[in-house]
Amino acid sequence: MNTPNTYRAGADDDGHFGIYGGRYVAETLMPLILAVERAWNEARNDPDFWTEFHDLMKHYVGRPSPLYLAKRLTEQLGGAKVYFKRDELNHTGAHKINNTIGQILMAKRMGKTRIIAETGAGQHGVATATVCALFGLPCIVYMGATDVERQSPNVFRMNLLGAEVRPVTSGTGTLKDAMNEALRDWVANVDDTFYIIGTVAGPHPYPTMVRDFQCVIGNELRDQMDEAEGRLPDTLVACLGGGSNAMGLFHPFLDDEGVEIIGVEAGGKGLDTDQHCASLTGGKPGVLHGNRTYLLQTDDGQILDGHSISAGLDYPGIGPEHSWLKDSGRVSYVSVTDAEALDAFQLCTRMEGIIPALEPSHALAHVIKIAGTYPKDHLLVMNLCGRGDKDIFAVAKHLGLDMGQTDQG
Amino acid sequence: MDMSQRTETRITRKFAQLKAAGRGGLGAFITAGDPDFETGLEILMGLADAGADMIEFGIPFSDPMADGPAVQASSLRALKNGMTLKKTLDMVRAFRQRDDETPMVLMGYFNPIYIYGVEAFLVDAKAAGVDGLIMVDLPPEEENELCIPALAAGINFIYLTAPTTDAARLPKVVEKASGFVYFVSITGITGTRSATSADIAPHIERIRKFTDLPIAVGFGIKTPENAADMVKIGDAAVVGSALVQVITDNLDGENRARPGLAAKVHQLVSELAAGVRSVAKRPTKEVV
Numbered sequence: 072m073n074t075p076n077t078y079r080a081g082a083d084d085d086g087h088f089g090i091y092g093g094r095y096v097a098e099t100l101m102p103l104i105l106a107v108e109r110a111w112n113e114a115r116n117d118p119d120f121w122t123e124f125h126d127l128m129k130h131y132v133g134r135p136s137p138l139y140l141a142k143r144l145t146e147q148l149g150g151a152k153v154y155f156k157r158d159e160l161n162h163t164g165a166h167k168i169n170n171t172i173g174q175i176l177m178a179k180r181m182g183k184t185r186i187i188a189e190t191g192a193g194q195h196g197v198a199t200a201t202v203c204a205l206f207g208l209p210c211i212v213y214m215g216a217t218d219v220e221r222q223s224p225n226v227f228r229m230n231l232l233g234a235e236v237r238p239v240t241s242g243t244g245t246l247k248d249a250m251n252e253a254l255r256d257w258v259a260n261v262d263d264t265f266y267i268i269g270t271v272a273g274p275h276p277y278p279t280m281v282r283d284f285q286c287v288i289g290n291e292l293r294d295q296m297d298e299a300e301g302r303l304p305d306t307l308v309a310c311l312g313g314g315s316n317a318m319g320l321f322h323p324f325l326d327d328e329g330v331e332i333i334g335v336e337a338g339g340k341g342l343d344t345d346q347h348c349a350s351l352t353g354g355k356p357g358v359l360h361g362n363r364t365y366l367l368q369t370d371d372g373q374i375l376d377g378h379s380i381s382a383g384l385d386y387p388g389i390g391p392e393h394s395w396l397k398d399s400g401r402v403s404y405v406s407v408t409d410a411e412a413l414d415a416f417q418l419c420t421r422m423e424g425i426i427p428a429l430e431p432s433h434a435l436a437h438v439i440k441i442a443g444t445y446p447k448d449h450l451l452v453m454n455l456c457g458r459g460d461k462d463i464f465a466v467a468k469h470l471g472l473d474m475g476q477t478d479q480g
Numbered sequence: 481m482d483m484s485q486r487t488e489t490r491i492t493r494k495f496a497q498l499k500a501a502g503r504g505g506l507g508a509f510i511t512a513g514d515p516d517f518e519t520g521l522e523i524l525m526g527l528a529d530a531g532a533d534m535i536e537f538g539i540p541f542s543d544p545m546a547d548g549p550a551v552q553a554s555s556l557r558a559l560k561n562g563m564t565l566k567k568t569l570d571m572v573r574a575f576r577q578r579d580d581e582t583p584m585v586l587m588g589y590f591n592p593i594y595i596y597g598v599e600a601f602l603v604d605a606k607a608a609g610v611d612g613l614i615m616v617d618l619p620p621e622e623e624n625e626l627c628i629p630a631l632a633a634g635i636n637f638i639y640l641t642a643p644t645t646d647a648a649r650l651p652k653v654v655e656k657a658s659g660f661v662y663f664v665s666i667t668g669i670t671g672t673r674s675a676t677s678a679d680i681a682p683h684i685e686r687i688r689k690f691t692d693l694p695i696a697v698g699f700g701i702k703t704p705e706n707a708a709d710m711v712k713i714g715d716a717a718v719v720g721s722a723l724v725q726v727i728t729d730n731l732d733g734e735n736r737a738r739p740g741l742a743a744k745v746h747q748l749v750s751e752l753a754a755g756v757r758s759v760a761k762r763p764t765k766e767v768v
Contacts, residue, residue: 097617255669
């Protein structure tokens, strides 16, 4: 592949990043998808839209999130200076709210009066229920039946916020099926409903739109690192499920040649088993949920369920722009196992007094592997994209303790 | 319309016959290999004799996002019993040895074909006796994936139009359509609500302004009366979920076919065919 002049120009007019992306949806949805695209093209060029977005980011979400030098961890690892971008300090405890704020403003702009969403672990569901409460719109969240059971605190949070959680039993009752069910709802309610997709996937313009909302992470980092060190970071590391926190961190730096960028997938019990969720490092390109991208699938093109200790990484696909960045070689994608993530989770908790979510624990596990290989003036930034309160039951179980909650498988 | 869209197939011949006979057609949808290969083949073999004018054969897929609960479950049953796209083509081939007239349309989602390889698939599908393709998740915006290669291979590519497909968009949708146009009669998923001829009339009228292809109506048609009502305005009615429901209702506790399952599916097809044939139609007027 030739090196492009810029890695930041996608998607093209048809929603493609190279061969990835696109609009693979039923005809019933196409007119609506095109309407979302038109509305998005207007909104992204409307300064008033961004003024409202950034006002909510500051006063409601609590941005900018701090850039924090993890001193003890840096000393322990004995190499690069390890910084955390603290998106776990956002309102609702993760980066998800950056996107739901943006999309609820889109829904309002399009005059839609009913919101639907899919969720896996429940973080996107909570972030969607939150903005629906804020804007007074009814909210229906589709969630795999198995996830409803193992993430009951988040189900209760959504209920408290006024959302209706609909357990999905179709298919295998997981996140991919929740997304199918949300799409089925949307097909039947095209007139009044806006679908708030939780990651940088789905039909165009979603991958681009969600990315642009999440870019608040990387854009802040540029300024913060300049203030802290007077220059750009050297290495960026983030975990990927669908890939939205990673894309938000990476995208503003894609054209900065000297910045090394690494995405970390959920390796589950190992890529040599069938119990992982590493679409990019263990899957192949296919078409699902409106876009072409790397997928976990059989030789017959049937989609497989992923496995990860972290329910938030438990999606058999990945945002299409990541697929393109992988093929182009601009971003390196690696995987870490459940066990490595669990170790990183404990190290961060004890050494920095921060309980991270299991998702960024994957990113941290990779940081632990590589930090010592860099010189002491190397600036490494990891996106700490969610806090771990939601995961304490799962972690307890894996550590052999019983806290009276079923956890994620 | 270019020449490839004029290619004569069993589909175009069938619609010409129906027009000459002054009646509407019945399309029968079943999922390939539901509930298992043997029973599925038995069902398939008897559909035309029972009165189906055209067969829509569903390629099983793990994530059928435009389908309702009945078709979703049928797909999963077939997959659980080892059904694949390759075996789907095997069934078409077996059917063709016995029936060289009834049009056979494969309906499904793109990923299994993409993984099979588009070029290899079209060669194998044509050789097996497939006449047309309906791909739920390939709108005209993605026509380069399969529509254009299929036309070049002499296979009709049937586009779906929906109540949401307005007059501004219709020309784009029917531009490369061939065989027939499939009108999705409700905004929703398969096998849920049912529309009436009064509901669909303005939409069919709008579509006929942009194409002279026959129009089949589907999604939510369940009874002989409903099917009869639809062919008053459409050129064919397609019934799927109701047939799949007969399969569902005739399984034992472990999802195995109970004796007589295929005959019960054929019985409903006969009733639907009688309904469709009860409506006398004047020859469809040509729109130039």
